[in-house]
Amino acid sequence: EDQVTQSPEALRLQEGESSSLNCSYTVSGLRGLFWYRQDPGKGPEFLFTLYSAGEEKEKERLKATLTKKESFLHITAPKPEDSATYLCAVQAHGGQLTFGSGTQLTVLP
Amino acid sequence: DVKVTQSSRYLVKRTGEKVFLECVQDMDHENMFWYRQDPGLGLRLIYFSYDVKMKEKGDIPEGYSVSREKKERFSLILESASTNQTSMYLCASRTRTGLNYGYTFGSGTRLTVV
Numbered sequence: 697e698d699q700v701t702q703s704p705e706a707l708r709l710q711e712g713e714s715s716s717l718n719c720s721y722t723v724s725g726l727r728g729l730f731w732y733r734q735d736p737g738k739g740p741e742f743l744f745t746l747y748s749a750g751e752e753k754e755k756e757r758l759k760a761t762l763t764k765k766e767s768f769l770h771i772t773a774p775k776p777e778d779s780a781t782y783l784c785a786v787q788a789h790g791g792q793l794t795f796g797s798g799t800q801l802t803v804l805p
Numbered sequence: 806d807v808k809v810t811q812s813s814r815y816l817v818k819r820t821g822e823k824v825f826l827e828c829v830q831d832m833d834h835e836n837m838f839w840y841r842q843d844p845g846l847g848l849r850l851i852y853f854s855y856d857v858k859m860k861e862k863g864d865i866p867e868g869y870s871v872s873r874e875k876k877e878r879f880s881l882i883l884e885s886a887s888t889n890q891t892s893m894y895l896c897a898s899r900t901r902t903g904l905n906y907g908y909t910f911g912s913g914t915r916l917t918v919v
Contacts, residue, residue, distance in 0.1 A: 700847075708897070730907045739809075739910030740848075740897050783848070785907070792838070793908060797847035 698723040702784050702796035709803050712773050717799045719784030720766040729767050730793060731760050732783040740783055774803045808832070809911035811896050817917045818819065824883040826914050828896030836899040837879035839863075839871065840894040854879055855879065886918045 705717045721729065729748050732740035744753040746762040753760045757778065769782055775787045781800045785793040812827035830837065835856050837838075840848040841862075850863030852871040860871050868890060872880045883890055893915050897908035 705845075728907070732907075732910075737814075737913070737915075739897075739912050740908075742907050742909070745907055785848075787907075791836075792850055792853060795840075795848040797845055 698786055698788050698794040700784055700786055700796035701801050702782075704799060705797065707773055707802070708799045709771075710800070711775055711803055711805050714770070714772045714774070716771070717769040717782055717801070718766060719769070719796055721784075721786045722765075723786045723788045723794070725789045726786060727789060727791075728787045729762055730785045730787065731758075731767070731769055732785065734781045734798070741750055742756055743782075771801070774801075776803045776805050779803045809896055809898050811894075811911040811914050812881045813914050814912065814917075815915050815917075817919060818883075818886050819881065820887060820918055822883075822886045822918075824886050824916070824918075825898075826881040826883075826894055826916070828879045828881070828898075828911055829877050830876065830879075830898040832898070832900070832909075834898035834909075837878070837895040838875065839869075839881045840895045840897065841865070842895055842913075843892050851881065865866050865882065883916075886916075887909070888918050890916065891918045892916060 697721045731743040734740040749764045749801040761768050781798040783798045785795040809830045838853040839851045854873040870882045895913050896911040
């Protein structure tokens, strides 16, 4: 059974304080690992897809990396508008996504 | 932009009622999905559909059914609503040719069963 575990559950940062969110997974035959951002009361919004170990993707202050067991979402010099819940999901050969519980990030001004 | 529209943002229903949650996508996507999201449990797959008239059970289908009569519309039905079905319901779609592109989600329907 595919499993995704995200840590920490919640993270509070001061504006400008860089940090990383972790997503560890077990899946047979990884087709892709996805990161989403979710604002309160809204649906998840797609950020990145990573396909193989060693791959990295960047978007503004966010950088996602992938190893064979986990993915990190690095947030560099975050701003209050980066506050959201960040979700990680894996896709195996079956095609459906399996999601983690998310990390709720709060960036204080 | 792909748009996935869920008909209601908030719903309050009584125990035992039959509830319909509607989802429409405008990008001719073949695949559609229904999830529920609860604190600490993440998103859990209820049902999905690979194409019109097709449906597959997800991880937690009990108490739910679905209908996909047209490609753009995927309905989730709570046959007899119960309080443990109070949750945020999220619909998503994906093109079959973009299996590695993840899903596009709607804004969600927050259902409260009293």
